[in-house]
Amino acid sequence: MNTEIANRNSVNEEQKNNNIIFATGRRKEAIARVRLIPQGKGKILINGRDYLNYFCTIEQRMQVKKPIVAANVENKIDILANVKGGGLTGQAGAVSLGIARCLANLDPQLRAILRKEDLLTRDPRAKERKKYGRKGARKRFQWTKR
Numbered sequence: 091m092n093t094e095i096a097n098r099n100s101v102n103e104e105q106k107n108n109n110i111i112f113a114t115g116r117r118k119e120a121i122a123r124v125r126l127i128p129q130g131k132g133k134i135l136i137n138g139r140d141y142l143n144y145f146c147t148i149e150q151r152m153q154v155k156k157p158i159v160a161a162n163v164e165n166k167i168d169i170l171a172n173v174k175g176g177g178l179t180g181q182a183g184a185v186s187l188g189i190a191r192c193l194a195n196l197d198p199q200l201r202a203i204l205r206k207e208d209l210l211t212r213d214p215r216a217k218e219r220k221k222y223g224r225k226g227a228r229k230r231f232q233w234t235k236r
Contacts, residue, residue: 111195115188117213120176124188128196130168134158136185137173150182157190160207161200187212 109129115122134141134154145151158164169189173181190209194201204210218227225231 111192113188113191113195115184115186115191115212117183117187118176118180118216120173120180120184122171122173122181122184122188124185124192125170126189126192126196127168127170128166130166132165132168134169134171136171136181141185145178145182147178150178153182153186154189156207157186157193157204157209160203160209161193161197163193167196183213 109127111126111128113124113126115124136144136154141154142151145154158167158169169192171185171188173185175181176184186209190204194204194210201210220227
């Protein structure tokens with residue numbers, strides 16, 4: 091029990107010493123745990139891989155980079171993200187929200203800029219559940235008269 095407390099304290103001390111900022115981003119079924127390191131060189135690692143290798147499309151890469159470009163902190167910070175669940179598009183949105191939240195915690199003056207770009211708002215859209223008596227969420231079975 092004491093070792094758990096000691097481990098937690100050492101983690102908290104590391105956070106204070108390294109100024110690492112943590113945040114969580116969510117989109118659809120994807121959850122991203124993002125760590126921001128202020129004294130960095132601009133690396134973005136997602137699940138241990140470079141974000142250019144992880145995300146296939148340009149739109150997904152742009153979405154991940156958008157909060158960094160809006161805050162004008164390119165090549166000044168490092169991003170480490172662990173993402174699970176959902177598809178790649180949902181994961182890109184989750185990472186983007188996590189980065190924006192980290193930046194807002196890093197510098198409160200950036201909050202207005204990120205809010206204006208609509209980067210701090212969680213997208214609430216999710217898959218609608220299937221209802222009984224239906225083929226899907228809304229699609230009905232074909233009606234026949236005879």
